[in-house]
Structure formats: C-alpha cells, structure tokens
Amino acid sequence: MRDNSVDYRQILLNEVPLFDVRAPVEFAHGSFPGAINLPLMDDTERAQVGTCYKREGQAAAIALGHRLVSGELKASRIAAWADFARTHPDGYLYCFRGGLRSQLVQQWLADAGIEYPRIVGGYKAMRRFLIDSLDAAASECSLQLVAGLTGTGKTEVLQRLANSVDLEHHAHHRGSSFGRHATPQPGQIDFENALVIEVLQRRAAGFNHLVLEDEGRIVGRCNVPLPLYQAMQQAPLVWLEDSFEQRTGRILQDYVLDMQAEFAVQHPDAPEAAFAALSEHLLSSLLRIRKRLGGERHQRIQALMQDALALHGSQGDVHAHRDWIAALLQEYYDPMYAYQRENKQERVVFSGDADAVVEYLQG
Template sequence: MHLPLSDDFLSIVLNETPLLDVRAPIEFNKGKFINAVNIPILDDEERRLVGTKYKEAGNAAAIELAESLIKNEGKEKRVALWQEYLKENPDAKLYCFRGGQRSGISQEWLKEANIDITRLKGGYKAFRNFLIQQTEEISAVTPTLILGGPTGSGKTILLNKLQNAIDLEGIANHRGSSFGSFTNAQPSQIDFENNLAYKLIQFHHKDFNKLVLEHESHNIGRTFIPKPVYDNFMQGELVLLQTPLDVRARITYEEYVVSALREYEMLYNDAGLQKWAENVKAGLKRIQKRLGNQLYTQLTYLFDEAYFIHTQSEAKALYIEWITLLLERYYDPMYDYQIQKSPIPIVFQGDEQSVLDFIKKQETKI
C-alpha cells in the first residue's frame, strides 16, 4: 500500500499546519512542535515494553507484542480519537519519531477508515533537524537591530509594536530577570528551540530588511539561546531605548506587581497575594550576594512594609519606592557595566517614539 509521504517542512512552518503526533506522551513532553496534538498509538508503558522486546528479540517480535497490547478494542479507540481530531483539522500531517512503523501503522489504520493523511518523511527527527539547520542558517545571514535599555524601559512593549521583531522572552515565557518567572512553566529547551525556529523562518519569508530583538543574555530563565544562533544575533547593531527612571518604575510596577499579582490570584485565589510575595522574596534571596547585605536588608524591609500595607489597603507608592531603589542600586549599575563591555556598536539612542521612527525607516527591504 503506497500512502502519501512529505518532507515539505517549510510549508508546515509557514502555514502553521496542524500536526498529529502518535509518539508516546513521554516523548511528546520532551519536545514537540507548534500546533501538534499528541494522540499516541502506544502509551508510555506500552512503548517501554515494545522497546525492550525489540532489543531482546528483534523487530518482528516487537511488532507482534505491540499488536497484542493494542488488540481490536484499543485500535478502534485510537482510530476514533484520530478521526475526531482530523474532522477539525483535515489538513493535519502525521508523524512518529522517525516516520517509520508507528506512524506508518497509524496511517494504514486511518486509510482503512477511509481517511487519507500525509505522513512526515523521517518523522519528528527529520523535522527537528530541519528546524535546527534553518535557525542556524537564517540567523547567520539576517542583519539584526538589538534593542537595549535599562530594566523597565519598555523594550517588550516597543517590540510588540513592530512587525519585524521576535520577542525572545515571549517564546521563553520568562521576563528575563531574577523576578521574571510566570505562574505557568517555561517551555522545555527543545520546545523553545522549535518555537524560535518557527518564528525565525516565518520572519525570513517576509519582506523585512532587519530583525529586531531585545538585548538578552544567553539564558532566558532556564532556557537558553543555542550559542551559534546567539552569536549570530549579537553581530548586529545596538539601539538604546532611553526612558526616565520614574516611568521605568511605573512600567516595572505594572508588569511585576499588577500583572504578576493578577496571575497569582487567578491561580491561587485568596492565597494569591501571599504566594506572589513569597516568589518576590525568593527572587531577592537569589541575588542577595550581588546586592550586598546592607542593600538586601533595605530592600527586604521596604518590600515587607509595602506587603504589610497591601494586606490592609493600597500600597502602590511603597512598591514603586522599592522598585526605584532596586533599579537605581542594582539593575542600572549592572546594565551600565554590560553596555560598557559590549562589543556591539551603538547606532541610535532615544525615547520610544524616536526609536520606533528609526527602526521603521530601516524596516522594509528596498
């Protein structure tokens, strides 16, 4: 039986094609693609048993064991779940790890149910290799504008106003600081790389002259930009966003207090304020050595006072006082040092509107 195969991975990325992943959940959770749904042909334990049988007795024995584990009822259940997904996503593609037996059997079962689906040639592994290769190649030839500025300058706000930007912190699901975690977990490293590849490939096929990125370190939370890609990104030019300290403190307050607290309250209800405060205190503890004992004690006292008042009434002014001290005494000196040591040439600096105007003049290919 000749069933359709495809390795047109570029089309999948550009069209964000839905994907049916029939690998075991443990494989899916280690690494997946955008718009992929996991409806496995073998669950984790079944996969383990079949894998052990393959090592001990070879391919034929492993297939026989898999068939005995699934049996008729299991097969019907799996096909029904796939059919339900494909009714909503008729253009979906199918894959397993190497595009071999598991996806091949799944494709045959769907054909028996009068459903045609294209299988990815080489499966997850081939698509993943394509994404890695494309990321390195595109980053090597793409001119970049690197948006810098002290903490709280509004860099992410500005990035989201541009069509030729990629929000690395958004992909990493992290704000990029000691206090930058969200209540929902960061993606796995593999997912981060896959998602970055999608964004970069999609950017490459649009009509823009330069890619705009935030001036990030190699790591964003617990994820990291692969070194060859990071080195390519940092070959660009630096644009500095200048924002007054009082405005930066308000921006930081809105993001790290108001928005963050809203997340915690949605997750923990009445305990949200306490959980959020514990997370902030843990962030302070992580940077205690760099702060020094005196500044750490001062910041902890200010935050505790603001938190105590917050449990009774509004504490915005005290939170902003705490944020301002943290910016002035910790983040600003650290950022000034980084800029002084940075080999990236500064080509422009100004307020938000002037930076936007500068970037947009260079936005479209001639």
C-alpha cells in the same frame, strides 16, 4: 492513499494541523507549536516494546505492540485519530522518524475508511529542518538589538515592529531574577522550535533584517541557540531611554500587578492564596540575587518589600512597592547596565525614547 511528501517549511509556516503519535514522554520532551499528542502507545506500552526489541528483535517487538494495542483500546485510539482527521482534513500525522508507528497509524486509519497523510522523516526531520533554518538565518540575516536600562520598555518597542523576534515571549520569562511567570517556561526544544518558526515567518514576510532585545545567553532556563547568540554579539545596539519615574511604574505593572493577575487566574476562588503566591514570588526573586546585592543591602530592600506587601495585602495600596523597586534600580540594576553599556559603547548606533527608537528601526 494521499501523498506523504511534504514541504516542512510550508507546514510550519502555515500552522498546518498535526497529530503526533509518539508516546507522551517523547511529546513532552519536544514538539511543534499547536501539535496534538494522540499516541499509538502510552509510555508504559512503549517501554515494554522497547525492552522486547532489545532482547528479542524487531519482529517480536512489533508482535508485542499489536497485542498491547488491541481490542477496545485499539478502537478507542483509532476513534481519536479519526476524529482529528475529520476535524482537520488538511493535516498530517507523524512519529519520530516517520517509520513504523506512523505507517501503522496511517494503515489503521485507512482500514477505518480515512486516508490521512504522514510526514516522511517525522519529527526528527522537521526538527533538523528548523535547526538548519536557524543556522541559515543567523548567518544570512542582519540583526539589530534593542538595549537599555531595566524597565525602559524594550518589549513594548519590539511589539511595535513587524520584523522583531521576541526571545522573552518564547522563553515565557522576562529575562531577570524577577522574570518568572506564574506558569512554567517551555522546555528547551519547544522554546527553540517556536523561536525558529517565528524567524521563518519574518523571513517569509520579506524581512532579512531582524530586531531582537539585547539578551544574555540564558533567558530563565532557556538557552538562546548558540548560532543566534553569537550573531547577536556582533550586532549593533539601539539604546532605549526612559525616565526613572516611567521605568519604576512599568516594573510595578509588570512584576507586581500583572503577576498578581497571573496568580489570581491560578487561584480564582482564593484571593488570599493568590496574594501569598505573589509575596513568595517577589521575596524568593529578591533572595536569588542576595549574594550579588550583599547581605546588608538585601535586608534593607527586603524590608521595603515586606512593608509594601503588608500595605498591599491589608489596604490594596500598591504605591509602596515603588520604594523597593527604586532602590533595586538605583543600587543594583542601573549600575550593572551602565557597566554593560560602557563595554558595548562602540556598538551603540542610536539612542532615544521609544518613539524615536521605533522610527529609527523602521527607517
């Protein structure tokens, strides 16, 4: 049988094909980017075996598992594993701790004539490796943060840098009350795993100086891991500047046009439904900051948004969206960011437009 010893770092860096034999509920709670769930037992079967284990012990639980996964059901699962193994001969299988479940799957594959390696230590060991790797990066790497007013294009700057780590990309959220996408955010563990793998990739490429966007602790519903967040609070800031006109246009593109395109993908045959989803998204996003805006200001900006949506929906004219965007920037986001910059002024080491900031960060 093939060697089960593994280098977790190389597996994750090289995106080695993985199949996860844990139950779907375990896989949904957290997995690795690109891993495929081909469970030994489904959720119901796993629950039954777990109950049996608590009441009657390991031997009885194993016997029950063999009865539950037998006959045609067993054959179909082995066929799925074999298909993956033949398609990805360089891959690995794993369970939670690299114990009984992965050993059994490995044995059943061997009985079918396929030797396939498993990851000793399983998901738990690789997850521990990632947590330790992030702790090490937070203490060993130097960080710089790109800061700036809303709409200056901080993400665009990160995309031009080979040593950047994009927290918002991994969180699948733009980091503001309007930052949701049409599709859900990842779970916390999936967010962390993908984030740390990108950090590992940057370090493997020789970068121990990393550039991130200046973010709060929470990006949507994803929490930036505490060691990284604490390191970010000590990092120097590079302040990105852009004109008000450019910022307004960028927000119109990101929060209106791109979001409309995302909802259109979800409703390919129903443009009215896609536009209704966009309208609900924008209005509910504004509602989430109602208390911070104050009732009168919220009503006024909401009226501008509703007028813009009416013109957008009836004539396809998106220009009026600039009115509520401008009001939101001038009356809410810009004062908030100005206050934040004042508090962080001693950490600002450079200010400039996108080209100047990229040149500085590459220097």
